[in-house]
Amino acid sequence: MAEVRPDEVSSILRKQLSGFDSEAEVYDVGTVLQVGDGIARVYGLSKVMASELVEFPNDVMGMVLNLEEDSVGCVLFGESSLIKEGDIVKRTKRLASFPVGEALLGRVVNPLGVPVDAKGPVNHEKFMPIERKALGVIARQPVKEPLQTGIVSVDAMIPIGRGQRELIIGDRQTGKTAVAVDAIINQKYTHSEEAKAVGVNPVFCVYVAIGQKDSTVAQVVAKLEQHGAMEYTTVVSAPASTPAPLQYIAPYSGATLGEFFRDNGKHALVVYDDLSKQAVAYRELALLLRRPPGREAYPGDVFYLHSRLLERASKLNDSLGGGSLTALPIIETQQGDVSAYIPTNVISITDGQIYLEPNLFNAGVRPAINVGISVSRVGGNAQIKAMKKVAGSLKLDLAQFRELAAFAKFGSDLDKATQRTLAKGERLVELLKQGQYMPVPVEKQVISVYAGTQGYLESIPVKDVKRFEKELIEYIDVNYPEIFKVIRETKTLGDEVIVTIKKALEEFLGKFKK
Amino acid sequence: MGKLNISNRYAKAFIETANEKKVIEKVTEDMQLIQNVLENSRELRTFLSNPIMNDTKKIEVLSAIFSDKLCDVSLSFLKFIVEKKRINMLIDISRRFNDIRDESLRISNAEVITATQIDDTQKEMLKTNLESFTKKKLRMKFKTDDSIIGGFKVRILDQIIDATLKNQLNKLKKKLLEESISVN
Numbered sequence: 001m002a003e004v005r006p007d008e009v010s011s012i013l014r015k016q017l018s019g020f021d022s023e024a025e026v027y028d029v030g031t032v033l034q035v036g037d038g039i040a041r042v043y044g045l046s047k048v049m050a051s052e053l054v055e056f057p058n059d060v061m062g063m064v065l066n067l068e069e070d071s072v073g074c075v076l077f078g079e080s081s082l083i084k085e086g087d088i089v090k091r092t093k094r095l096a097s098f099p100v101g102e103a104l105l106g107r108v109v110n111p112l113g114v115p116v117d118a119k120g121p122v123n124h125e126k127f128m129p130i131e132r133k134a135l136g137v138i139a140r141q142p143v144k145e146p147l148q149t150g151i152v153s154v155d156a157m158i159p160i161g162r163g164q165r166e167l168i169i170g171d172r173q174t175g176k177t178a179v180a181v182d183a184i185i186n187q188k189y190t191h192s193e194e195a196k197a198v199g200v201n202p203v204f205c206v207y208v209a210i211g212q213k214d215s216t217v218a219q220v221v222a223k224l225e226q227h228g229a230m231e232y233t234t235v236v237s238a239p240a241s242t243p244a245p246l247q248y249i250a251p252y253s254g255a256t257l258g259e260f261f262r263d264n265g266k267h268a269l270v271v272y273d274d275l276s277k278q279a280v281a282y283r284e285l286a287l288l289l290r291r292p293p294g295r296e297a298y299p300g301d302v303f304y305l306h307s308r309l310l311e312r313a314s315k316l317n318d319s320l321g322g323g324s325l326t327a328l329p330i331i332e333t334q335q336g337d338v339s340a341y342i343p344t345n346v347i348s349i350t351d352g353q354i355y356l357e358p359n360l361f362n363a364g365v366r367p368a369i370n371v372g373i374s375v376s377r378v379g380g381n382a383q384i385k386a387m388k389k390v391a392g393s394l395k396l397d398l399a400q401f402r403e404l405a406a407f408a409k410f411g412s413d414l415d416k417a418t419q420r421t422l423a424k425g426e427r428l429v430e431l432l433k434q435g436q437y438m439p440v441p442v443e444k445q446v447i448s449v450y451a452g453t454q455g456y457l458e459s460i461p462v463k464d465v466k467r468f469e470k471e472l473i474e475y476i477d478v479n480y481p482e483i484f485k486v487i488r489e490t491k492t493l494g495d496e497v498i499v500t501i502k503k504a505l506e507e508f509l510g511k512f513k514k
Numbered sequence: 515m516g517k518l519n520i521s522n523r524y525a526k527a528f529i530e531t532a533n534e535k536k537v538i539e540k541v542t543e544d545m546q547l548i549q550n551v552l553e554n555s556r557e558l559r560t561f562l563s564n565p566i567m568n569d570t571k572k573i574e575v576l577s578a579i580f581s582d583k584l585c586d587v588s589l590s591f592l593k594f595i596v597e598k599k600r601i602n603m604l605i606d607i608s609r610r611f612n613d614i615r616d617e618s619l620r621i622s623n624a625e626v627i628t629a630t631q632i633d634d635t636q637k638e639m640l641k642t643n644l645e646s647f648t649k650k651k652l653r654m655k656f657k658t659d660d661s662i663i664g665g666f667k668v669r670i671l672d673q674i675i676d677a678t679l680k681n682q683l684n685k686l687k688k689k690l691l692e693e694s695i696s697v698n
Contacts (some may be wrong), residue, residue, distance in 0.1 A: 028672045028673055
């Protein structure tokens with residue numbers, strides 16, 4: 001039997017106690033005047049700062065939001081039933097902050113940085129304040145590197161650049177989260193040796209879940225784990241069961257972690273899923289703090305709530321390391337109403353939006369992206385040259401198709417040209433369909449889009465388009481692997497490559513028809 | 515307008531008039547007396563805030579209580595706030611008056627809690643030390659509370675200087691719980 005000697009125990013205890021100083025502690029205090037609904041009014045705390053963390057009894061933390069003439073309004077990050085009138089409140093002299101560091105990758109934490117995944121404590125590097133002023137003009141440079149989402153319709157027509165803010169908007173059950181999760185999974189490639197060789201820098205991801213069901217968050221985490229995406233991802237979880245103040249600060253916490261990567265010259269992608277729930281949580285807080293309500297009962301500064309968050313997305317200039325923070329906010333609309341308060345606000349803040357429509361979703365067009373009204377204001381700068389070259393006509397073809405499709409419903413006698421445009425459009429729509437969790441590398445996207453826009457699909461029945469695409473990619477992978485290699489490395493589509501692609505396509509077309 | 519706002523205005527105005535008439539010392543004493551009396555007598559407080567009692571009655575009662583203790587300036591101030599229908603806020607006004615005076619004279623109240631009674635020399639030492647620490651004159655108030663086990667605790671306005679054994683034990687407990695003890 002193993003023995004523990006008493007002197008061993010006491011030496012360990014002595015070691016633990018060695019760092020303990022027994023000096024008098026000086027702190028500032030206040031008294032709780034009123035408490036309820038997650039809000040406490042405190043008398044005293046005369047030197048407290050706005051958004052400072054304060055300590056209530058029973059280990060409940062709070063954050064100061066209102067500084068008034070004779071009292072201080074605090075929001076509570078814990079149960080308000082644990083606090084009673086007359087309790088002593090202590091200042092911490094620390095602004096609300098979030099632990100940052102590489103150690104957070106692969107973890108699920110709450111908005112205060114406390115792990116909720118039962119994997120033990122997080123060895124963070126340091127704390128950074130969750131509210132930071134966004135960088136100014138001097139520190140930035142234009143967005144120019146692509147952030148590949150692996151979704152063909154996005155990467156081809158609504159390209160997202162590193163440092164951009166692209167809104168994902170749509171009704172419930174239209175696959176908004178799926179687009180974001182696919183984008184995270186597709187970043188796995190950027191962490192490979194292969195990507196390093198062709199000069200693609202790794203992208204670290206943060207997924208902020210606000211006001212969602214715990215089961216949904218668990219599902220997303222499981223999916224990310226299954227695809228090996230948790231290695232470079234942190235999930236900040238503020239599910240529906242957490243108090244409104246935590247849901248309110250969750251996106252800022254996520255942005256802080258993203259900024260840590262950005263400021264160290266790395267690249268980060270932060271998904272805010274979703275900001276409409278955050279606005280609702282903030283409305284709850286603001287009303288309880290008796291701030292005057294405005295349109296849809298949101299407080300007056302709800303625009304600033306989102307603008308200060310999204311403005312933190314940026315591409316740093318090279319003297320600051322050239323890091324980037326890309327933001328993918330998600331907004332849920334009610335019955336497709338994009339002219340409601342929060343959607344219009346966020347649309348105007350972001351650099352473009354991806355519209356998801358239930359009609360398309362139900363018609364089997366998945367991802368249900370309406371490419372007609374989706375835009376990316378950064379545009380072609382965020383695409384590799386090869387993609388820019390082939391995708392140019394794609395958007396045009398689809399626009400023509402939609403215009404004619406509306407007319408074609410009325411008449412049956414159509415001329416040849418119209419029929420051709422319609423046929424091409426149908427095939428392109430089919431080509432852009434894509435399964436969930438199946439991101440496509442950019443070089444393969446280029447080939448598919450090239451085949452679609454150059455009319456190689458004309459003789460293929462619509463139902464066979466997907467099979468054609470799949471087999472085409474396999475065929476090129478086996479017989480002409482140099483095509484993919486050249487696109488990957490040079491990122492351009494030179495004349496020689498186009499000749500090879502044409503050759504390969506014609507060969508394959510002949511084989512496919514047999 | 516909030517309570518604080520109103521009492522602030524009356525208190526400041528009264529300080530200014532007292533300064534002009536050069537009776538500020540006497541008036542300060544008066545206001546301290548008024549605050550003490552009101553804090554100790556619930557009856558007087560309810561009487562003054564009772565709307566059924568008319569103003570003449572209130573003035574009569576106030577002068578009966580205070581006439582030989584207060585100076586003329588203070589008495590006329592009392593009459594003035596009765597006329598202005600703010601007599602129900604007399605306690606807030608007197609508190610605010612004393613706070614403002616303390617602030618300008620750099621005096622604070624200090625509440626000292628010790629586990630056992632301490633003698634006068636210790637009290638004097640504590641006072642001089644605290645005064646040099648806070649750079650303010652202190653009005654000391656001593657209390658005992660054995661739940662703090664040992665040491666002392668001082669509260670000056672919103673600041674607490676905590677040198678109690680209880681606090682140190684709590685801190686130690688927190689520290690030990692944070693760092694899980696690892697053998698080797």
